[in-house]
Amino acid sequence: MVAIVDGGSTKCDWVILDDFNKVFLKTETIGFNPNNIAAHLIVPEIEKNISLGAVKNSITKVFFYGSGCGIPENCAIIERELKKFFTQSEVLAKEDLTAAAYAAYRGKPAIVCILGTGSNSCYFDGEKLKIKLPSLGFLVGDEGSGSAIGKQLVRRFFMQKLPDDLSCEFEKTYKLTVDEALKNMYHTSRPNAYLANFNKFVVERKDHPYFQKMVFDEMMNFFDYQVLPYEESKEAEINFIGSIAYYYENILRSAAAELNLNVGQIVQKPIESLVDYHIKYIL
Numbered sequence: 001m002v003a004i005v006d007g008g009s010t011k012c013d014w015v016i017l018d019d020f021n022k023v024f025l026k027t028e029t030i031g032f033n034p035n036n037i038a039a040h041l042i043v044p045e046i047e048k049n050i051s052l053g054a055v056k057n058s059i060t061k062v063f064f065y066g067s068g069c070g071i072p073e074n075c076a077i078i079e080r081e082l083k084k085f086f087t088q089s090e091v092l093a094k095e096d097l098t099a100a101a102y103a104a105y106r107g108k109p110a111i112v113c114i115l116g117t118g119s120n121s122c123y124f125d126g127e128k129l130k131i132k133l134p135s136l137g138f139l140v141g142d143e144g145s146g147s148a149i150g151k152q153l154v155r156r157f158f159m160q161k162l163p164d165d166l167s168c169e170f171e172k173t174y175k176l177t178v179d180e181a182l183k184n185m186y187h188t189s190r191p192n193a194y195l196a197n198f199n200k201f202v203v204e205r206k207d208h209p210y211f212q213k214m215v216f217d218e219m220m221n222f223f224d225y226q227v228l229p230y231e232e233s234k235e236a237e238i239n240f241i242g243s244i245a246y247y248y249e250n251i252l253r254s255a256a257a258e259l260n261l262n263v264g265q266i267v268q269k270p271i272e273s274l275v276d277y278h279i280k281y282i283l
Contacts, residue, residue: 144222
């Protein structure tokens with residue numbers, strides 16, 4: 001059996017293929033971004049998934065594509081920890097951009113972007129991945145991402161920048177105190193996922209003029225930092241992977257049109273396309 005994993009900061013989508021490359025199991029765990037979760041917590045979290053425990057000794061290969069795996073040290077952490085659970089497996093960890101490129105590939109070169117809990121971009125010609133820009137994480141990077149939008153919302157609420165109607169609704173919905181927010185942002189293992197969770201509030205009110213502008217500005221920020229530096233940006237199709245791109249599609253496309261950029265497909269969950277790519281080109 002083979003495991004293919006799309007690992008975001010918030011959650012991981014797992015697909016287990018049998019010996020005939022047929023889907024045997026689909027399941028989820030929390031996200032395992034090595035920048036945001038302590039290595040020793042990874043195995044205990046996987047052990048909570050009974051379905052994975054039942055098949056772990058039958059899996060001979062694990063392909064893990066994860067946020068935070070853009071540097072060799074983090075790939076090594078993931079490979080080491082997964083090997084402790086999948087003891088019979090060869091484990092290969094790569095950055096989530098590789099998964100996005102595979103999932104979005106339609107036979108022609110394109111710029112591929114991730115807009116989920118975090119954000120990133122690359123250029124994929126069908127064979128090689130070109131990553132022109134570093135991923136700086138949610139503290140100083142991740143423009144346009146769920147954590148960036150969540151950060152904007154929380155900051156504007158506490159700094160009394162939200163319109164009265166949105167401020168009252170936010171306060172009623174979350175009853176959030178400064179102490180609670182600071183604790184979750186600075187003293188928990190996954191603060192980026194915590195901030196990204198506030199997108200539910202924005203998505204449910206995304207037609208509000210204030211949020212339209214807030215999200216539009218964040219998408220423009222993303223294009224400025226993550227897309228325009230690619231010399232191919234004015235000609236190539238720009239494809240998106242991730243829930244933030246999916247939920248804010250209309251705003252994203254409006255921002256792209258403002259810059260005369262060509263947005264192609266937007267895929268909420270890349271795991272199925274990623275599995276198809278593996279069956280066709282890798283396995």
